[in-house]
Amino acid sequence: METTANANVDYRALVLDDRINGRVYYDPAIFRDEIDRIWHREWIYVAHESEVPEPGDYVMRQVGMQPVIVSRDEDGQVHLLLNRCMHRGNTVCQSERGNAHAFRCAYHGWTYNNRGDLVGVPYAAGYGTAFNKREYALARVPRMAAYRGLIFASLSAEGPTLMDRLGASARLIDQFVDLSPAGEIVVRSGVLKHSYRGNWKMALENSVDGYHPNILHHAAMAMMTRGKNSMETIFGEGSEALTRDLGNGAAQLDLNPVNVRNGGRVVPPGWSKGAYDEYRAAMERHYGAARGQRIIAEGPPHFCIAPNIIFILNQLRVIQPVSAEETVISYYPTLLKDAPAELNNRRLSETYLIHGPAGRVAPDDFEAYERNQAGFQARVNEWLVLRRGLHRENREADGALTGHETDETTQRAIWRYYREAMTREG
Numbered sequence: 027m028e029t030t031a032n033a034n035v036d037y038r039a040l041v042l043d044d045r046i047n048g049r050v051y052y053d054p055a056i057f058r059d060e061i062d063r064i065w066h067r068e069w070i071y072v073a074h075e076s077e078v079p080e081p082g083d084y085v086m087r088q089v090g091m092q093p094v095i096v097s098r099d100e101d102g103q104v105h106l107l108l109n110r111c112m113h114r115g116n117t118v119c120q121s122e123r124g125n126a127h128a129f130r131c132a133y134h135g136w137t138y139n140n141r142g143d144l145v146g147v148p149y150a151a152g153y154g155t156a157f158n159k160r161e162y163a164l165a166r167v168p169r170m171a172a173y174r175g176l177i178f179a180s181l182s183a184e185g186p187t188l189m190d191r192l193g194a195s196a197r198l199i200d201q202f203v204d205l206s207p208a209g210e211i212v213v214r215s216g217v218l219k220h221s222y223r224g225n226w227k228m229a230l231e232n233s234v235d236g237y238h239p240n241i242l243h244h245a246a247m248a249m250m251t252r253g254k255n256s257m258e259t260i261f262g263e264g265s266e267a268l269t270r271d272l273g274n275g276a277a278q279l280d281l282n283p284v285n286v287r288n289g290g291r292v293v294p295p296g297w298s299k300g301a302y303d304e305y306r307a308a309m310e311r312h313y314g315a316a317r318g319q320r321i322i323a324e325g326p327p328h329f330c331i332a333p334n335i336i337f338i339l340n341q342l343r344v345i346q347p348v349s350a351e352e353t354v355i356s357y358y359p360t361l362l363k364d365a366p367a368e369l370n371n372r373r374l375s376e377t378y379l380i381h382g383p384a385g386r387v388a389p390d391d392f393e394a395y396e397r398n399q400a401g402f403q404a405r406v407n408e409w410l411v412l413r414r415g416l417h418r419e420n421r422e423a424d425g426a427l428t429g430h431e432t433d434e435t436t437q438r439a440i441w442r443y444y445r446e447a448m449t450r451e452g
């Protein structure tokens with residue numbers, strides 16, 4: 027991976043307000059620029075604190091292309107360590123998750139504790155008496171910050187704080203987490219990983235594309251609602267839902283009005299009244315009656331924060347670019363702490379029924395990405411249209427831009443952020 031940005035690409039000429047050039051989805055030089063300017067600079071979501079609840083727990087992740095270990099030490103502190111031995115660069119951790127008090131490099135046996143300190147070197151006399159182990163601790167990700175248990179990392183030592191970066195999307199994270207009667211989500215139910223032959227930005231755009239569900243997923247939608255809710259009222263021209271640009275690459279499909287009318291998407295169809303009553307009582311105890319009921323009625327928010335995290339239904343989805351034309355997405359189902367087991371079990375089954383390899387919805391989207399990537403081979407006219415609803419957007423009092431549910435306000439939000447990030451000085 028080259029690390030120098032390619033100054034020859036004019037991103038302002040490729041990303042216009044109402045159209046984008048297909049080259050941004052396949053050009054390897056552009057991909058390298060994105061890694062430098064976005065993935066190795068911006069705040070990137072890495073893990074949830076509940077994935078490493080006990081001392082010694084760790085998970086192996088990536089920040090852009092860089093392998094990292096998220097570990098919790100004996101004092102309960104979380105560390106973000108680069109997974110690269112200080113001797114000759116081997117990765118020191120090979121397991122996706124586990125519990126370890128030390129990471130021992132398999133090559134020559136240098137050993138690091140879960141704070142990253144070098145604690146053991148075989149045949150140490152060979153380095154002489156001046157050798158100071160303290161100088162060879164595992165490198166750390168320069169900045170780490172968490173919000174509501176979500177841990178983000180930035181490989182840049184400078185830049186906006188996480189809270190500045192999250193901006194208006196922080197309150198949507200609140201909406202997602204507050205569905206728990208304890209105000210906490212738990213991310214320990216495994217992961218569904220999908221890879222596709224397509225560019226990473228497609229999954230981000232698709233996550234908040236309100237134009238496609240009633241068309242691409244028409245069969246699934248008809249089956250899931252069994253004709254009870256007209257999909258027209260959620261994802262069609264008659265929808266009361268909105269697309270919203272929250273700034274900084276955060277974009278939302280605001281389904282709150284639809285959810286309130288339908289009793290909240292937190293309530294998967296078919297669960298027992300007893301469990302629902304128990305959940306509602308727990309919510310009212312924690313938040314008070316009015317707020318507890320409102321949280322249930324509004325249900326989970328549906329949004330993304332560029333470049334790599336998406337919140338849909340009960341899941342966190344995390345985007346990992348592999349190359350210009352290859353991406354992996356991890357779907358992490360979340361549980362609501364202190365919610366009835368029946369509700370959490372339904373959240374889990376919703377994940378595999380809708381988004382598993384034979385799920386009702388996700389395979390359609392992956393097929394769409396791969397057809398997109400195939401279509402980009404046709405290069406006589408490379409422009410893609412991004413103008414749906416441009417003439418009918420509204421500005422809300424707090425500055426957020428909204429559009430009709432089927433409009434591309436959300437895609438434009440992502441591309442505005444992208445152009446800004448790719449042309450920023452310094």
Ligand code: FES
Nearest residue numbers: 111113114131134
């Ligand atoms: S590369 Fe890790 S001990 Fe040599």
Ligand SMILES: [Fe+2]
Nearest residue numbers: 232239243391
């Ligand atoms: Fe979709």
